[in-house]
Amino acid sequence: MISSLLYVPGNAPRFLEKAGQRGADVVIIDLEDAVPENAKSEARDGLAKWVPEIKKGGCQVYVRVNQSDRLLDDAIAAVTANADALYIPKVSSVDSLVHLAEGLSGHEADRHPIGFVPLIEDMKGLLDVRTIAHGPRVFALTSGGEDLATAMGAKPTPEVLRYPKLMIHYAAKEAGLLSFGLLRTTVDFADKAAIRAAALEARDFGFDGATCIHPSVVPILNECFAPTAEEVEWARKVVSASRQEAAAGRGAFMLDGQFVDAPIVTRAENLLRRSEKGRAAT
Incomplete structure:
Protein backbone atom coordinates (compact mmCIF):
# COMPACT_ATOMS: atom_id res chain seq x y z
CA MET A 1 0.00 0.00 0.00
CA ILE A 2 1.58 3.25 -1.17
CA SER A 3 -0.29 6.32 0.01
CA SER A 4 2.43 8.96 0.28
CA LEU A 5 5.43 9.67 -1.95
CA LEU A 6 7.74 12.47 -0.78
CA TYR A 7 9.96 14.23 -3.31
CA VAL A 8 13.41 15.24 -2.06
CA PRO A 9 16.01 17.09 -4.19
CA GLY A 10 18.97 14.83 -4.90
CA ASN A 11 21.44 17.63 -4.21
CA ALA A 12 20.10 18.67 -0.80
CA PRO A 13 21.82 16.71 2.01
CA ARG A 14 19.91 18.58 4.74
CA PHE A 15 16.65 17.19 3.32
CA LEU A 16 18.00 13.79 2.31
CA GLU A 17 19.40 12.95 5.73
CA LYS A 18 15.94 13.23 7.34
CA ALA A 19 13.84 11.94 4.42
CA GLY A 20 13.51 8.40 5.75
CA GLN A 21 12.13 9.68 9.05
CA ARG A 22 9.17 11.59 7.59
CA GLY A 23 6.69 8.70 7.58
CA ALA A 24 6.30 8.53 3.80
CA ASP A 25 5.73 5.17 2.17
CA VAL A 26 8.14 6.22 -0.59
CA VAL A 27 10.88 8.82 -0.81
CA ILE A 28 11.56 9.97 -4.39
CA ILE A 29 15.10 11.24 -4.79
CA ASP A 30 14.77 13.77 -7.58
CA LEU A 31 17.62 14.07 -10.07
CA GLU A 32 15.51 15.98 -12.59
CA ASP A 33 13.59 19.25 -12.15
CA ALA A 34 14.67 19.94 -8.56
CA VAL A 35 18.38 19.76 -9.41
CA PRO A 36 20.17 22.50 -11.40
CA GLU A 37 22.17 21.49 -14.44
CA ASN A 38 25.56 21.96 -12.79
CA ALA A 39 24.65 19.69 -9.86
CA LYS A 40 23.12 16.72 -11.67
CA SER A 41 26.25 14.56 -11.81
CA GLU A 42 26.94 15.12 -8.13
CA ALA A 43 23.33 14.25 -7.24
CA ARG A 44 23.56 11.04 -9.26
CA ASP A 45 26.81 10.06 -7.52
CA GLY A 46 25.11 10.69 -4.18
CA LEU A 47 22.59 7.91 -4.74
CA ALA A 48 25.13 5.34 -3.52
CA LYS A 49 25.02 7.03 -0.10
CA TRP A 50 21.46 8.28 0.18
CA VAL A 51 19.40 5.36 -1.13
CA PRO A 52 20.55 2.86 1.53
CA GLU A 53 20.58 5.57 4.19
CA ILE A 54 16.96 6.55 3.53
CA LYS A 55 15.81 2.92 3.32
CA LYS A 56 16.95 2.39 6.91
CA GLY A 57 13.82 4.34 7.87
CA GLY A 58 11.65 1.52 6.51
CA CYS A 59 10.35 3.26 3.39
CA GLN A 60 10.92 2.50 -0.26
CA VAL A 61 13.16 4.73 -2.36
CA TYR A 62 12.43 5.68 -5.96
CA VAL A 63 14.65 7.84 -8.15
CA ARG A 64 13.30 10.38 -10.61
CA VAL A 65 15.79 10.23 -13.43
CA ASN A 66 16.56 12.66 -16.23
CA GLN A 67 15.60 11.99 -19.80
CA SER A 68 17.78 12.17 -22.97
CA ASP A 69 21.50 11.39 -22.66
CA ARG A 70 21.42 11.16 -18.85
CA LEU A 71 18.63 8.57 -18.63
CA LEU A 72 20.63 5.35 -18.72
CA ASP A 73 23.44 6.63 -16.48
CA ASP A 74 20.92 7.83 -13.89
CA ALA A 75 19.05 4.53 -14.07
CA ILE A 76 22.21 2.44 -13.68
CA ALA A 77 23.24 4.52 -10.66
CA ALA A 78 19.80 3.94 -9.11
CA VAL A 79 20.05 0.18 -9.73
CA THR A 80 23.56 0.05 -8.27
CA ALA A 81 22.36 1.92 -5.18
CA ASN A 82 19.51 -0.62 -4.80
CA ALA A 83 16.64 1.81 -5.35
CA ASP A 84 13.21 0.20 -5.56
CA ALA A 85 11.93 1.92 -8.71
CA LEU A 86 12.51 4.63 -11.29
CA TYR A 87 10.23 7.62 -11.72
CA ILE A 88 10.65 8.25 -15.45
CA PRO A 89 9.62 11.70 -16.70
CA LYS A 90 8.23 12.61 -20.12
CA VAL A 91 7.44 9.09 -21.28
CA SER A 92 5.79 9.48 -24.68
CA SER A 93 6.02 5.92 -26.01
CA VAL A 94 6.49 2.39 -24.78
CA ASP A 95 9.60 2.09 -26.95
CA SER A 96 11.61 4.23 -24.54
CA LEU A 97 10.72 1.84 -21.70
CA VAL A 98 11.70 -1.17 -23.78
CA HIS A 99 15.08 0.37 -24.60
CA LEU A 100 15.68 1.33 -20.98
CA ALA A 101 14.85 -2.16 -19.75
CA GLU A 102 17.26 -3.61 -22.29
CA GLY A 103 19.97 -1.17 -21.23
CA LEU A 104 19.59 -2.16 -17.58
CA SER A 105 19.48 -5.93 -18.08
CA GLY A 106 23.24 -6.35 -17.77
CA HIS A 107 23.41 -4.40 -14.50
CA GLU A 108 20.89 -6.35 -12.43
CA ALA A 109 22.45 -9.78 -12.07
CA ASP A 110 22.14 -9.82 -8.28
CA ARG A 111 18.77 -8.13 -7.86
CA HIS A 112 15.18 -8.16 -9.01
CA PRO A 113 14.64 -5.92 -12.07
CA ILE A 114 13.93 -2.38 -10.95
CA GLY A 115 10.33 -1.20 -11.50
CA PHE A 116 9.18 1.69 -13.69
CA VAL A 117 6.72 4.49 -12.97
CA PRO A 118 6.19 6.49 -16.18
CA LEU A 119 5.20 10.14 -15.85
CA ILE A 120 2.84 11.15 -18.65
CA GLU A 121 3.67 14.77 -19.47
CA ASP A 122 2.91 15.43 -23.14
CA MET A 123 0.18 14.84 -25.69
CA LYS A 124 1.81 11.85 -27.38
CA GLY A 125 2.24 10.12 -24.05
CA LEU A 126 -1.33 10.94 -23.10
CA LEU A 127 -2.79 9.49 -26.28
CA ASP A 128 -0.53 6.41 -26.06
CA VAL A 129 -1.01 5.91 -22.32
CA ARG A 130 -2.76 2.53 -22.60
CA THR A 131 0.19 1.09 -24.51
CA ILE A 132 2.65 2.63 -22.06
CA ALA A 133 0.69 1.11 -19.16
CA HIS A 134 1.39 -2.35 -20.56
CA GLY A 135 5.10 -1.66 -21.05
CA PRO A 136 7.93 -3.59 -19.39
CA ARG A 137 8.38 -3.27 -15.63
CA VAL A 138 5.55 -0.74 -15.28
CA PHE A 139 3.69 -1.10 -11.97
CA ALA A 140 2.22 2.41 -11.61
CA LEU A 141 1.35 5.51 -13.63
CA THR A 142 1.22 9.17 -12.79
CA SER A 143 1.00 12.52 -14.54
CA GLY A 144 3.03 15.69 -14.69
CA GLY A 145 0.39 18.39 -14.49
CA GLU A 146 2.53 21.44 -15.21
CA ASP A 147 4.16 19.81 -18.23
CA LEU A 148 0.83 18.52 -19.53
CA ALA A 149 -0.68 21.98 -19.36
CA THR A 150 2.35 23.49 -21.08
CA ALA A 151 2.13 20.88 -23.84
CA MET A 152 -1.49 21.90 -24.39
CA GLY A 153 -0.73 25.61 -24.32
CA ALA A 154 -3.05 25.79 -21.33
CA LYS A 155 -3.05 26.90 -17.72
CA PRO A 156 -2.55 24.15 -15.11
CA THR A 157 -5.99 24.58 -13.53
CA PRO A 158 -7.96 21.68 -12.07
CA GLU A 159 -10.54 22.01 -14.86
CA VAL A 160 -7.88 21.81 -17.59
CA LEU A 161 -6.07 18.84 -16.06
CA ARG A 162 -9.00 16.81 -14.77
CA TYR A 163 -9.74 14.86 -17.95
CA PRO A 164 -6.07 14.16 -18.86
CA LYS A 165 -5.39 12.94 -15.32
CA LEU A 166 -8.43 10.70 -15.45
CA MET A 167 -7.30 9.26 -18.79
CA ILE A 168 -4.00 8.29 -17.19
CA HIS A 169 -5.78 6.96 -14.11
CA TYR A 170 -8.18 4.85 -16.19
CA ALA A 171 -5.28 3.42 -18.20
CA ALA A 172 -3.54 2.43 -14.97
CA LYS A 173 -6.62 0.68 -13.61
CA GLU A 174 -7.32 -1.10 -16.91
CA ALA A 175 -3.78 -2.51 -16.77
CA GLY A 176 -4.03 -3.45 -13.08
CA LEU A 177 -1.46 -0.84 -12.00
CA LEU A 178 -1.21 1.59 -9.12
CA SER A 179 -2.32 5.14 -9.88
CA PHE A 180 -0.73 8.12 -8.13
CA GLY A 181 -2.03 11.67 -8.18
CA LEU A 182 -4.61 14.26 -7.18
CA LEU A 183 -7.27 15.64 -9.48
CA ARG A 184 -6.85 19.12 -8.03
CA THR A 185 -3.26 19.82 -7.14
CA THR A 186 -2.69 22.17 -4.22
CA VAL A 187 0.59 24.09 -4.46
CA ASP A 188 0.11 25.74 -1.05
CA PHE A 189 1.22 22.97 1.33
CA ALA A 190 0.12 25.15 4.27
CA ASP A 191 -3.52 24.83 3.18
CA LYS A 192 -4.15 21.55 4.97
CA ALA A 193 -7.92 21.63 4.45
CA ALA A 194 -7.51 21.91 0.67
CA ILE A 195 -4.94 19.12 0.59
CA ARG A 196 -7.19 16.87 2.65
CA ALA A 197 -10.16 17.56 0.38
CA ALA A 198 -8.08 16.85 -2.73
CA ALA A 199 -6.73 13.60 -1.28
CA LEU A 200 -10.18 12.36 -0.24
CA GLU A 201 -11.54 13.19 -3.69
CA ALA A 202 -8.70 11.30 -5.37
CA ARG A 203 -9.30 8.30 -3.15
CA ASP A 204 -13.01 8.33 -4.04
CA PHE A 205 -11.94 8.08 -7.70
CA GLY A 206 -9.72 5.09 -6.94
CA PHE A 207 -6.28 6.71 -6.87
CA ASP A 208 -3.91 4.80 -4.60
CA GLY A 209 -1.74 7.63 -3.30
CA ALA A 210 -0.11 10.93 -4.21
CA THR A 211 3.21 12.74 -4.23
CA CYS A 212 4.12 15.78 -2.18
CA ILE A 213 7.09 18.10 -1.81
CA HIS A 214 6.78 18.95 1.88
CA PRO A 215 6.90 16.47 4.80
CA SER A 216 3.96 18.16 6.54
CA VAL A 217 1.69 16.76 3.82
CA VAL A 218 2.78 13.14 4.37
CA PRO A 219 0.50 12.35 7.36
CA ILE A 220 -2.48 13.85 5.52
CA LEU A 221 -1.94 11.58 2.53
CA ASN A 222 -1.38 8.54 4.76
CA GLU A 223 -4.63 9.23 6.59
CA CYS A 224 -6.78 10.11 3.60
CA PHE A 225 -5.78 7.22 1.36
CA ALA A 226 -6.08 4.60 4.11
CA PRO A 227 -9.40 2.89 4.86
CA THR A 228 -11.13 4.31 7.94
Missing part, protein backbone atom coordinates in the same frame (compact mmCIF):
# COMPACT_ATOMS: atom_id res chain seq x y z
CA ALA A 229 -12.08 2.16 10.91
CA GLU A 230 -15.74 2.54 9.94
CA GLU A 231 -15.04 1.38 6.38
CA VAL A 232 -13.11 -1.65 7.61
CA GLU A 233 -15.96 -2.57 9.97
CA TRP A 234 -18.47 -2.24 7.11
CA ALA A 235 -16.32 -4.39 4.83
CA ARG A 236 -16.00 -7.13 7.42
CA LYS A 237 -19.77 -7.20 7.92
CA VAL A 238 -20.35 -7.41 4.17
CA VAL A 239 -17.85 -10.23 3.64
CA SER A 240 -19.12 -12.18 6.65
CA ALA A 241 -22.74 -11.79 5.57
CA SER A 242 -21.84 -12.76 2.00
CA ARG A 243 -20.38 -16.05 3.16
CA GLN A 244 -23.47 -16.84 5.19
CA GLU A 245 -25.80 -15.94 2.33
CA ALA A 246 -23.73 -17.92 -0.17
CA ALA A 247 -23.97 -20.98 2.08
CA ALA A 248 -27.74 -20.56 1.95
CA GLY A 249 -27.66 -20.33 -1.84
CA ARG A 250 -28.19 -16.56 -2.13
CA GLY A 251 -25.90 -14.27 -4.13
CA ALA A 252 -27.67 -11.01 -3.36
CA PHE A 253 -29.09 -9.95 0.00
CA MET A 254 -30.08 -7.06 2.24
CA LEU A 255 -27.72 -5.84 4.98
CA ASP A 256 -28.66 -3.02 7.36
CA GLY A 257 -31.33 -1.91 4.91
CA GLN A 258 -28.93 -1.82 1.93
CA PHE A 259 -28.93 -4.08 -1.11
CA VAL A 260 -25.67 -6.04 -1.49
CA ASP A 261 -24.58 -8.01 -4.55
CA ALA A 262 -21.34 -9.28 -6.08
CA PRO A 263 -19.70 -5.91 -7.00
CA ILE A 264 -20.26 -4.57 -3.49
CA VAL A 265 -18.80 -7.74 -1.95
CA THR A 266 -15.76 -7.43 -4.21
CA ARG A 267 -15.34 -3.80 -3.16
CA ALA A 268 -15.44 -4.85 0.49
CA GLU A 269 -12.90 -7.60 -0.10
CA ASN A 270 -10.57 -5.17 -1.87
CA LEU A 271 -10.86 -2.69 0.99
CA LEU A 272 -9.95 -5.37 3.53
CA ARG A 273 -6.93 -6.39 1.45
CA ARG A 274 -5.81 -2.76 1.32
CA SER A 275 -6.26 -2.47 5.06
CA GLU A 276 -4.20 -5.61 5.66
CA LYS A 277 -1.41 -4.32 3.41
CA GLY A 278 -1.40 -1.06 5.32
CA ARG A 279 -1.03 -2.85 8.65
CA ALA A 280 1.72 -5.09 7.25
CA ALA A 281 3.64 -2.03 6.04
CA THR A 282 3.64 -0.53 9.53
Whole structure:
Protein backbone atom coordinates (compact mmCIF):
# COMPACT_ATOMS: atom_id res chain seq x y z
CA MET A 1 0.00 0.00 0.00
CA ILE A 2 1.58 3.25 -1.17
CA SER A 3 -0.29 6.32 0.01
CA SER A 4 2.43 8.96 0.28
CA LEU A 5 5.43 9.67 -1.95
CA LEU A 6 7.74 12.47 -0.78
CA TYR A 7 9.96 14.23 -3.31
CA VAL A 8 13.41 15.24 -2.06
CA PRO A 9 16.01 17.09 -4.19
CA GLY A 10 18.97 14.83 -4.90
CA ASN A 11 21.44 17.63 -4.21
CA ALA A 12 20.10 18.67 -0.80
CA PRO A 13 21.82 16.71 2.01
CA ARG A 14 19.91 18.58 4.74
CA PHE A 15 16.65 17.19 3.32
CA LEU A 16 18.00 13.79 2.31
CA GLU A 17 19.40 12.95 5.73
CA LYS A 18 15.94 13.23 7.34
CA ALA A 19 13.84 11.94 4.42
CA GLY A 20 13.51 8.40 5.75
CA GLN A 21 12.13 9.68 9.05
CA ARG A 22 9.17 11.59 7.59
CA GLY A 23 6.69 8.70 7.58
CA ALA A 24 6.30 8.53 3.80
CA ASP A 25 5.73 5.17 2.17
CA VAL A 26 8.14 6.22 -0.59
CA VAL A 27 10.88 8.82 -0.81
CA ILE A 28 11.56 9.97 -4.39
CA ILE A 29 15.10 11.24 -4.79
CA ASP A 30 14.77 13.77 -7.58
CA LEU A 31 17.62 14.07 -10.07
CA GLU A 32 15.51 15.98 -12.59
CA ASP A 33 13.59 19.25 -12.15
CA ALA A 34 14.67 19.94 -8.56
CA VAL A 35 18.38 19.76 -9.41
CA PRO A 36 20.17 22.50 -11.40
CA GLU A 37 22.17 21.49 -14.44
CA ASN A 38 25.56 21.96 -12.79
CA ALA A 39 24.65 19.69 -9.86
CA LYS A 40 23.12 16.72 -11.67
CA SER A 41 26.25 14.56 -11.81
CA GLU A 42 26.94 15.12 -8.13
CA ALA A 43 23.33 14.25 -7.24
CA ARG A 44 23.56 11.04 -9.26
CA ASP A 45 26.81 10.06 -7.52
CA GLY A 46 25.11 10.69 -4.18
CA LEU A 47 22.59 7.91 -4.74
CA ALA A 48 25.13 5.34 -3.52
CA LYS A 49 25.02 7.03 -0.10
CA TRP A 50 21.46 8.28 0.18
CA VAL A 51 19.40 5.36 -1.13
CA PRO A 52 20.55 2.86 1.53
CA GLU A 53 20.58 5.57 4.19
CA ILE A 54 16.96 6.55 3.53
CA LYS A 55 15.81 2.92 3.32
CA LYS A 56 16.95 2.39 6.91
CA GLY A 57 13.82 4.34 7.87
CA GLY A 58 11.65 1.52 6.51
CA CYS A 59 10.35 3.26 3.39
CA GLN A 60 10.92 2.50 -0.26
CA VAL A 61 13.16 4.73 -2.36
CA TYR A 62 12.43 5.68 -5.96
CA VAL A 63 14.65 7.84 -8.15
CA ARG A 64 13.30 10.38 -10.61
CA VAL A 65 15.79 10.23 -13.43
CA ASN A 66 16.56 12.66 -16.23
CA GLN A 67 15.60 11.99 -19.80
CA SER A 68 17.78 12.17 -22.97
CA ASP A 69 21.50 11.39 -22.66
CA ARG A 70 21.42 11.16 -18.85
CA LEU A 71 18.63 8.57 -18.63
CA LEU A 72 20.63 5.35 -18.72
CA ASP A 73 23.44 6.63 -16.48
CA ASP A 74 20.92 7.83 -13.89
CA ALA A 75 19.05 4.53 -14.07
CA ILE A 76 22.21 2.44 -13.68
CA ALA A 77 23.24 4.52 -10.66
CA ALA A 78 19.80 3.94 -9.11
CA VAL A 79 20.05 0.18 -9.73
CA THR A 80 23.56 0.05 -8.27
CA ALA A 81 22.36 1.92 -5.18
CA ASN A 82 19.51 -0.62 -4.80
CA ALA A 83 16.64 1.81 -5.35
CA ASP A 84 13.21 0.20 -5.56
CA ALA A 85 11.93 1.92 -8.71
CA LEU A 86 12.51 4.63 -11.29
CA TYR A 87 10.23 7.62 -11.72
CA ILE A 88 10.65 8.25 -15.45
CA PRO A 89 9.62 11.70 -16.70
CA LYS A 90 8.23 12.61 -20.12
CA VAL A 91 7.44 9.09 -21.28
CA SER A 92 5.79 9.48 -24.68
CA SER A 93 6.02 5.92 -26.01
CA VAL A 94 6.49 2.39 -24.78
CA ASP A 95 9.60 2.09 -26.95
CA SER A 96 11.61 4.23 -24.54
CA LEU A 97 10.72 1.84 -21.70
CA VAL A 98 11.70 -1.17 -23.78
CA HIS A 99 15.08 0.37 -24.60
CA LEU A 100 15.68 1.33 -20.98
CA ALA A 101 14.85 -2.16 -19.75
CA GLU A 102 17.26 -3.61 -22.29
CA GLY A 103 19.97 -1.17 -21.23
CA LEU A 104 19.59 -2.16 -17.58
CA SER A 105 19.48 -5.93 -18.08
CA GLY A 106 23.24 -6.35 -17.77
CA HIS A 107 23.41 -4.40 -14.50
CA GLU A 108 20.89 -6.35 -12.43
CA ALA A 109 22.45 -9.78 -12.07
CA ASP A 110 22.14 -9.82 -8.28
CA ARG A 111 18.77 -8.13 -7.86
CA HIS A 112 15.18 -8.16 -9.01
CA PRO A 113 14.64 -5.92 -12.07
CA ILE A 114 13.93 -2.38 -10.95
CA GLY A 115 10.33 -1.20 -11.50
CA PHE A 116 9.18 1.69 -13.69
CA VAL A 117 6.72 4.49 -12.97
CA PRO A 118 6.19 6.49 -16.18
CA LEU A 119 5.20 10.14 -15.85
CA ILE A 120 2.84 11.15 -18.65
CA GLU A 121 3.67 14.77 -19.47
CA ASP A 122 2.91 15.43 -23.14
CA MET A 123 0.18 14.84 -25.69
CA LYS A 124 1.81 11.85 -27.38
CA GLY A 125 2.24 10.12 -24.05
CA LEU A 126 -1.33 10.94 -23.10
CA LEU A 127 -2.79 9.49 -26.28
CA ASP A 128 -0.53 6.41 -26.06
CA VAL A 129 -1.01 5.91 -22.32
CA ARG A 130 -2.76 2.53 -22.60
CA THR A 131 0.19 1.09 -24.51
CA ILE A 132 2.65 2.63 -22.06
CA ALA A 133 0.69 1.11 -19.16
CA HIS A 134 1.39 -2.35 -20.56
CA GLY A 135 5.10 -1.66 -21.05
CA PRO A 136 7.93 -3.59 -19.39
CA ARG A 137 8.38 -3.27 -15.63
CA VAL A 138 5.55 -0.74 -15.28
CA PHE A 139 3.69 -1.10 -11.97
CA ALA A 140 2.22 2.41 -11.61
CA LEU A 141 1.35 5.51 -13.63
CA THR A 142 1.22 9.17 -12.79
CA SER A 143 1.00 12.52 -14.54
CA GLY A 144 3.03 15.69 -14.69
CA GLY A 145 0.39 18.39 -14.49
CA GLU A 146 2.53 21.44 -15.21
CA ASP A 147 4.16 19.81 -18.23
CA LEU A 148 0.83 18.52 -19.53
CA ALA A 149 -0.68 21.98 -19.36
CA THR A 150 2.35 23.49 -21.08
CA ALA A 151 2.13 20.88 -23.84
CA MET A 152 -1.49 21.90 -24.39
CA GLY A 153 -0.73 25.61 -24.32
CA ALA A 154 -3.05 25.79 -21.33
CA LYS A 155 -3.05 26.90 -17.72
CA PRO A 156 -2.55 24.15 -15.11
CA THR A 157 -5.99 24.58 -13.53
CA PRO A 158 -7.96 21.68 -12.07
CA GLU A 159 -10.54 22.01 -14.86
CA VAL A 160 -7.88 21.81 -17.59
CA LEU A 161 -6.07 18.84 -16.06
CA ARG A 162 -9.00 16.81 -14.77
CA TYR A 163 -9.74 14.86 -17.95
CA PRO A 164 -6.07 14.16 -18.86
CA LYS A 165 -5.39 12.94 -15.32
CA LEU A 166 -8.43 10.70 -15.45
CA MET A 167 -7.30 9.26 -18.79
CA ILE A 168 -4.00 8.29 -17.19
CA HIS A 169 -5.78 6.96 -14.11
CA TYR A 170 -8.18 4.85 -16.19
CA ALA A 171 -5.28 3.42 -18.20
CA ALA A 172 -3.54 2.43 -14.97
CA LYS A 173 -6.62 0.68 -13.61
CA GLU A 174 -7.32 -1.10 -16.91
CA ALA A 175 -3.78 -2.51 -16.77
CA GLY A 176 -4.03 -3.45 -13.08
CA LEU A 177 -1.46 -0.84 -12.00
CA LEU A 178 -1.21 1.59 -9.12
CA SER A 179 -2.32 5.14 -9.88
CA PHE A 180 -0.73 8.12 -8.13
CA GLY A 181 -2.03 11.67 -8.18
CA LEU A 182 -4.61 14.26 -7.18
CA LEU A 183 -7.27 15.64 -9.48
CA ARG A 184 -6.85 19.12 -8.03
CA THR A 185 -3.26 19.82 -7.14
CA THR A 186 -2.69 22.17 -4.22
CA VAL A 187 0.59 24.09 -4.46
CA ASP A 188 0.11 25.74 -1.05
CA PHE A 189 1.22 22.97 1.33
CA ALA A 190 0.12 25.15 4.27
CA ASP A 191 -3.52 24.83 3.18
CA LYS A 192 -4.15 21.55 4.97
CA ALA A 193 -7.92 21.63 4.45
CA ALA A 194 -7.51 21.91 0.67
CA ILE A 195 -4.94 19.12 0.59
CA ARG A 196 -7.19 16.87 2.65
CA ALA A 197 -10.16 17.56 0.38
CA ALA A 198 -8.08 16.85 -2.73
CA ALA A 199 -6.73 13.60 -1.28
CA LEU A 200 -10.18 12.36 -0.24
CA GLU A 201 -11.54 13.19 -3.69
CA ALA A 202 -8.70 11.30 -5.37
CA ARG A 203 -9.30 8.30 -3.15
CA ASP A 204 -13.01 8.33 -4.04
CA PHE A 205 -11.94 8.08 -7.70
CA GLY A 206 -9.72 5.09 -6.94
CA PHE A 207 -6.28 6.71 -6.87
CA ASP A 208 -3.91 4.80 -4.60
CA GLY A 209 -1.74 7.63 -3.30
CA ALA A 210 -0.11 10.93 -4.21
CA THR A 211 3.21 12.74 -4.23
CA CYS A 212 4.12 15.78 -2.18
CA ILE A 213 7.09 18.10 -1.81
CA HIS A 214 6.78 18.95 1.88
CA PRO A 215 6.90 16.47 4.80
CA SER A 216 3.96 18.16 6.54
CA VAL A 217 1.69 16.76 3.82
CA VAL A 218 2.78 13.14 4.37
CA PRO A 219 0.50 12.35 7.36
CA ILE A 220 -2.48 13.85 5.52
CA LEU A 221 -1.94 11.58 2.53
CA ASN A 222 -1.38 8.54 4.76
CA GLU A 223 -4.63 9.23 6.59
CA CYS A 224 -6.78 10.11 3.60
CA PHE A 225 -5.78 7.22 1.36
CA ALA A 226 -6.08 4.60 4.11
CA PRO A 227 -9.40 2.89 4.86
CA THR A 228 -11.13 4.31 7.94
CA ALA A 229 -12.08 2.16 10.91
CA GLU A 230 -15.74 2.54 9.94
CA GLU A 231 -15.04 1.38 6.38
CA VAL A 232 -13.11 -1.65 7.61
CA GLU A 233 -15.96 -2.57 9.97
CA TRP A 234 -18.47 -2.24 7.11
CA ALA A 235 -16.32 -4.39 4.83
CA ARG A 236 -16.00 -7.13 7.42
CA LYS A 237 -19.77 -7.20 7.92
CA VAL A 238 -20.35 -7.41 4.17
CA VAL A 239 -17.85 -10.23 3.64
CA SER A 240 -19.12 -12.18 6.65
CA ALA A 241 -22.74 -11.79 5.57
CA SER A 242 -21.84 -12.76 2.00
CA ARG A 243 -20.38 -16.05 3.16
CA GLN A 244 -23.47 -16.84 5.19
CA GLU A 245 -25.80 -15.94 2.33
CA ALA A 246 -23.73 -17.92 -0.17
CA ALA A 247 -23.97 -20.98 2.08
CA ALA A 248 -27.74 -20.56 1.95
CA GLY A 249 -27.66 -20.33 -1.84
CA ARG A 250 -28.19 -16.56 -2.13
CA GLY A 251 -25.90 -14.27 -4.13
CA ALA A 252 -27.67 -11.01 -3.36
CA PHE A 253 -29.09 -9.95 0.00
CA MET A 254 -30.08 -7.06 2.24
CA LEU A 255 -27.72 -5.84 4.98
CA ASP A 256 -28.66 -3.02 7.36
CA GLY A 257 -31.33 -1.91 4.91
CA GLN A 258 -28.93 -1.82 1.93
CA PHE A 259 -28.93 -4.08 -1.11
CA VAL A 260 -25.67 -6.04 -1.49
CA ASP A 261 -24.58 -8.01 -4.55
CA ALA A 262 -21.34 -9.28 -6.08
CA PRO A 263 -19.70 -5.91 -7.00
CA ILE A 264 -20.26 -4.57 -3.49
CA VAL A 265 -18.80 -7.74 -1.95
CA THR A 266 -15.76 -7.43 -4.21
CA ARG A 267 -15.34 -3.80 -3.16
CA ALA A 268 -15.44 -4.85 0.49
CA GLU A 269 -12.90 -7.60 -0.10
CA ASN A 270 -10.57 -5.17 -1.87
CA LEU A 271 -10.86 -2.69 0.99
CA LEU A 272 -9.95 -5.37 3.53
CA ARG A 273 -6.93 -6.39 1.45
CA ARG A 274 -5.81 -2.76 1.32
CA SER A 275 -6.26 -2.47 5.06
CA GLU A 276 -4.20 -5.61 5.66
CA LYS A 277 -1.41 -4.32 3.41
CA GLY A 278 -1.40 -1.06 5.32
CA ARG A 279 -1.03 -2.85 8.65
CA ALA A 280 1.72 -5.09 7.25
CA ALA A 281 3.64 -2.03 6.04
CA THR A 282 3.64 -0.53 9.53
